[in-house]
Amino acid sequence: MTQTQKPPIQLKCPSCQRQVIWNDEFPYRPFCSERCKLIDFSDWATEKNRIPGSEESSNISDQWESSTDD
Numbered sequence: 001m002t003q004t005q006k007p008p009i010q011l012k013c014p015s016c017q018r019q020v021i022w023n024d025e026f027p028y029r030p031f032c033s034e035r036c037k038l039i040d041f042s043d044w045a046t047e048k049n050r051i052p053g054s055e056e057s058s059n060i061s062d063q064w065e066s067s068t069d070d
């Protein structure tokens with residue numbers, strides 16, 4: 001009888017490029033650890049927050065105008 005054992009899927013952690021094997025040893029896969037998972041998520045969230053940043057600058061100019069009007 002031949003055992004057909006699939007080779008483990010190996011990938012790199014998107015955060016630190018460490019080797020991650022797709023099995024129960026890495027519950028946070030494709031990240032190597034919970035830490036890397038959080039790092040990646042915070043990166044993503046920061047990038048997302050950059051878009052509505054233009055609203056803030058329009059608020060600042062609004063304050064400027066009202067102060068000169070006084």
Ligand SMILES: [Zn+2]
Binds near residue numbers: 013014016032033
């Ligand atoms: Zn990592």
